[in-house]
Amino acid sequence: MEGAGSVAENLVLGLDAGSTHVAAALAEAPEGGEPRVIGVGLVPSAGVYRGLISDLSAAARAMRKAAEAACAMAGRPQVNRAVISISGAHLRSEVGAAAVAVPRPAAGVTPELVRRVLDAAAEAVEPSAGRERVHVIPRSYQLDGSVPLRDPTGLCGRTLAAEVQVVTGDALHVQNHLRAASQAGFEVADYLVAVRAAGEAVLTPEEREEGVLLLDIGGGTTGVAVYELGHLFHLAVLPVGGDHITHDLATVLRIPVETAERLKRERGWAAPRLAGDGTVTLPTPSGLNTYEVSEKYVAEIIGSRVEEILQMAAAAVKRSGYAGLFPAGLVLTGGGSRLRGLAGYAGDCLSLKSRIGTPADSLAAEPELAAAAGLALWGVRAAPAAAEGGEPSEPATDAAEARPARAGRLRDWLKALFH
Numbered sequence: 001m002e003g004a005g006s007v008a009e010n011l012v013l014g015l016d017a018g019s020t021h022v023a024a025a026l027a028e029a030p031e032g033g034e035p036r037v038i039g040v041g042l043v044p045s046a047g048v049y050r051g052l053i054s055d056l057s058a059a060a061r062a063m064r065k066a067a068e069a070a071c072a073m074a075g076r077p078q079v080n081r082a083v084i085s086i087s088g089a090h091l092r093s094e095v096g097a098a099a100v101a102v103p104r105p106a107a108g109v110t111p112e113l114v115r116r117v118l119d120a121a122a123e124a125v126e127p128s129a130g131r132e133r134v135h136v137i138p139r140s141y142q143l144d145g146s147v148p149l150r151d152p153t154g155l156c157g158r159t160l161a162a163e164v165q166v167v168t169g170d171a172l173h174v175q176n177h178l179r180a181a182s183q184a185g186f187e188v189a190d191y192l193v194a195v196r197a198a199g200e201a202v203l204t205p206e207e208r209e210e211g212v213l214l215l216d217i218g219g220g221t222t223g224v225a226v227y228e229l230g231h232l233f234h235l236a237v238l239p240v241g242g243d244h245i246t247h248d249l250a251t252v253l254r255i256p257v258e259t260a261e262r263l264k265r266e267r268g269w270a271a272p273r274l275a276g277d278g279t280v281t282l283p284t285p286s287g288l289n290t291y292e293v294s295e296k297y298v299a300e301i302i303g304s305r306v307e308e309i310l311q312m313a314a315a316a317v318k319r320s321g322y323a324g325l326f327p328a329g330l331v332l333t334g335g336g337s338r339l340r341g342l343a344g345y346a347g348d349c350l351s352l353k354s355r356i357g358t359p360a361d362s363l364a365a366e367p368e369l370a371a372a373a374g375l376a377l378w379g380v381r382a383a384p385a386a387a388e389g390g391e392p393s394e395p396a397t398d399a400a401e402a403r404p405a406r407a408g409r410l411r412d413w414l415k416a417l418f419h
Contacts, residue, residue, distance in 0.1 A: 010028050010029050010030075010380075011026060011027070011028050011076060011079050012026070012027050012028075012079075012081070012082075012083060012189070012376050012379030012380045013025070013026050013067055013070065013071075013079045013081065013082040013083070013186070013376060013379075014026075014027065014082065014083050014084075014085075014197070014371075014372045014373060014374065014375025014376030014377070014378070014379065015063050015066065015067060015082045015083070015084045015085065015181065015186070015372065015375065016084075016085040016194060016197065016371040016372040016375060017045065017048050017053070017059055017062065017063055017084070017085065017177070017180065018045055018048060018051070018085075018087070018194070018218045018219055018220070018335075018368075018371075019045055019048050019049060019050055019051060019218060019219035019220030019221070019241065019243055020044075020045050020218065020219030020220075020242065020243060020335055020368075021042050021043065021044060021045050021219070021335065021368055022042075022043050022044075022045050022046075022048070022059075022062040022063055022065070022066045023040070023041065023042050023066060023368060023369050023371065023372035024040065024041040024042075024063075024066035024067045024069065024070040024372055025037050025039070025040050025041075025070060025359075025364055025369060025372040025373040025375065025376040026038055026039040026040070026070045026071055026073075026074050026076065026079065026376060027373070027376035027377050027379070027380045028380065029380045029381075035376075035377050035380040035381060036361055037359065037361035037363050037364045037373050037376060037377070038073075038074040038076070038363065039069075039070040039071060039072070039073035039074030039075075039076065039363065040069075040070050040073060040363050040364050040369055040372070040373070041065070041066040041067060041068065041069025041070035041071075041072075041073065042066065042069070042366075042368065042369065043062055043065045043066045043069065044062070045062055045219070046058035046059060046061065046062045047059030047060075047061075047062065047180070048062075048220075049220060050088065050089070050220035050221060050239060050241075051087030051088035051089070051194075051218070051220050051221040051237065052087075052088045052090075052173055052176070053173075053176040053177055053179075053180050056176070056179060056180055056183060057183065059180040059184075060180050060181075060183035060184040061184070063180060063181060063184040063186070064184045064185060066372075067079070067082070067184070067186070073363070080185060080186055080187055081186065081187045081188075081189045082181060082186040082187070082188060082189065082375075082379075083188075083189055083190045083191065083192065083197075083375040083376065083378055083379040084177060084178075084181050084186075084188055084191045084375065085177075085191065085192060085193070085194040085197055085371050085372075085375060086134060086169060086173075086174055086177050086191050086192065086193050086194065087193065087194040087195075087218070087221050087223070087237060088169070088170075088173055088221065088237060089221060089237050089238065089239035090169055090170040090173050090237075091134065091167060091168070091169045091193055091235070091236075091237045092131075092167070092168050092169070092236075093165055093166070093167050093168075093234055093235045093236055093320070094125045094165075094166050094168065095125075095139065095163055095164070095165060095166070095321075096121040096122055096123070096124035096125040096136075096163070096164045096166050097121050097124060097161065097162065097163045097164075098117055098120035098121040098123075098124055098161070098162060099117065099159055099160065099161035099162075100113065100116055100117045100120060100159070100160055101158065101159055101160075102143075102157055102158055102159065102160055105156055105157060105158045106156055107156075108153075108154045108155055108156050109143070109152045109153055109154060109155055109156075109157065109160055110153070111153055113160060114141075114152065114153055114160070114162075117141075117160050117161070117162040118136070118138060118162055118164055120162075121162045121163060121164040122136040122164050122166055125164075125166040125168075127168045130170060130171055130172070131168045131169065131170060131171060132168060132169065132171040132174060133166060133167070133168055134167045134168060134169045134174065134191075134193060135165070135166070135167040135192070135193065135196065135235075136164050136165075136166055136167075137164060137165040137166075137167070137231065137232045138162065138163075138164055138165075138231055139162075139163040139164055139165050139231050139232070139233055140162070140163050140229060140231065141160065141161065141162050141163075142160075142161045142162075143155055143156075143157030143158075143159070143160055143161075144157045144158055144159055145159075145161075148229060150229050150230050150231070165231075165232055165233065165234065165235065167193060167235055174191075177191065178191070189379055190378070190379060190382065192374070192375060192378060193223065193235060193237070194216060194218070194221075194223055194237075194371040195214065195216040195223020195224065195225045195235060195237065195371075196223075196225060196232060196235060196374075197370075197371040197372075197374035197375045197378060198214065198216040198223065198225075198333050198334065198357070198370040198371045198374050199214050199216075199225050199227065199232070199374065200373075200374030200375075200377055200378050201357075201359040201360075201364070201370045201371070201373040201374035201377060202214070202331060202333050202357030202358060202359060202367075202370050202374070203227065203331060203357065205230070206328065207227065207328035207329075207331065208227040208228075208230050208231075208328075209228075209229060209230050210228075210327040210328040211226075211227065211228040211324040211325070211326050211327050211328055212226075212227050212326060212328035212329060212330070212331060213225075213226055213313075213317065213326050213329070213330045213331070213350075213352070214226075214227065214330075214331045214332075214333070214357070215309075215313055215330070215331070215332050215333070215334075215337075215346075216333050216334040216370065216371065217241055217242055217309070217332065217333070217334040217335070217336030217337050218241045218242065218334045218335060218336060219241050219242050219243040219335065219336070220239075220241045220243055220244075221237050221238060221239060221240070221241050222237070222238040222240060222241050222309055222312075222313065222334075222336070223235070223236075223237050223238075223334070224236040224237070224238065224313050224316045224317065226317060226320060226322050228322070228324055233320065233322055234316075234317070234320035234321075234322060236316040236319075236320075238309065238312045238313065238316065240305070240308060240309055240312065241309075241334075241336055242264075242334075242335060242336030242339070244305055245264055245268075245302050245305045245306070245336075245339070246260045246261045246264055247260070248301050248302070248304070248305050249263055249264060249268075249298070249301055249302070252301050253282060253293065253298075253301070254284075254285045255282055255283060255285075256283075259282070259283065263280065263282070263298065264302065264339070265338070267280050267295060267298060268298060268299065268302050268339060268340060269295070269298075269299040269302065269303075269339075269340050269341045270299070270302065270303060270306050270339050270340065270341040270342040270345040270346070271299060271302075271303045271306065271341065271345045272296045272297075272299040272300045272303055274299065274340070274341040274344075274345065275294075275295040275296045275298070275299035276295050276296075277294070277295070277296070278294070278295050279292040279293065279294050279295065280292065280293055280294075280295060280298060302339070306339070306342065306345070306346075310346060310349055310350070314350065326352055329347070329352045329353035329354055329355070330343075330346060330347055330350055330352040330353070330354040330355075331354070331355055331356075331357040332346060332354065332355070332356055332357065332367075333356065333357040333358065333367045333370040334367055334368060334370060334371070335367060335368035337356050337357075337367045338367060338368075343355060343356050357370060358370065359373040359374070361373065
């Protein structure tokens with residue numbers, strides 16, 4: 001695609017190639033104003049499986065279609081620079097730490113010293129063979145062993161210590177995402193893990209500061225992100241998502257995947273206790289006849305997978321060492337968060353207040369657009385820093401009787417992990 005010269009200089013395209021949809025968002029930064037999304041595109045995914053590129057050409061075509069739709073909605077020429085998402089269970093998060101002496105303790109900590117201690121902390125995590133650093137994110141600072149600090153710049157002290165979150169990924173999987181974008185005709189300006197990008201669009205500054213758990217439920221994966229003191233404290237990507245619920249329904253009920261997806265969206269609930277007493281008419285495997293199943297049975301199939309996702313997310317948080325109680329609660333986003341009753345059920349299981357997170361811009365106010373919008377907004381916010389040579393700121397017996405008891409044990413187990 002051809003660039004648009006100075007006309008497109010303040011425009012940034014965000015591209016999120018997921019397992020179910022490929023989403024694009026076009027953002028701009030009006031002079032003196034806040035960045036905003038001015039166009040979005042959402043097309044069925046192709047060439048992506050569980051967050052990984054499986055068909056280069058198909059993924060590139062889907063990226064291009066989504067981008068064209070976003071630019072057309074905004075009435076702007078095609079943009080050839082993009083910020084793209086990276087996903088997949090190959091992504092891992094580790095903590096690096098380092099400390100440096102403050103040359104002039106009474107003069108305070110300089111930005112250069114902050115950069116130096118961050119670099120040292122990042123170097124403490126050496127990626128294993130075949131892996132590369134995707135993100136290095138400040139996690140916390142301390143001066144002379146004091147309380148955790150958000151920003152030590154200007155403060156006086158003798159020793160500056162820092163912890164960073166180092167996200168690494170399989171180098172070849174990362175390269176495949178970059179190649180797909182390149183084949184689609186884009187120059188990749190930057191890339192972010194999808195759940196981190198979603199956080200840029202759906203979390204408030206207050207939530208990040210207080211402590212919040214973000215679950216980005218996509219088709220093939222679920223991103224887990226923990227924020228505290230304004231920083232990303234931990235990140236993980238789980239190899240399970242909304243498509244697994246669909247395939248569970250298709251397998252157990254012996255119906256086509258398309259029918260299972262429609263059933264999930266239109267009649268599915270996150271847990272059996274939320275479903276009504278109605279029935280659902282489904283085709284037999286031959287397609288010549290129909291039969292009926294209860295909504296509660298459908299919800300039982302769905303609920304088993306929902307429990308698994310919540311268990312895996314809770315275990316990921318436990319492994320991170322996070323000791324907070326998430327005062328800001330739980331935020332769910334991504335296309336999988338549309339499952340009816342999920343926010344309330346997940347909040348009850350984790351004993352957290354919960355909500356569905358959508359981007360603030362009205363054009364992108366859908367959970368499946370969260371990552372794409374976050375990518376675009378990240379790119380717009382990062383542009384001034386990049387121009388100045390800096391970096392963007394971080395910012396089942398009798399089933400009727402056994403199921404309730406099992407659900408109660410699950411909730412107790414999940415709560416124990418957090419509390």
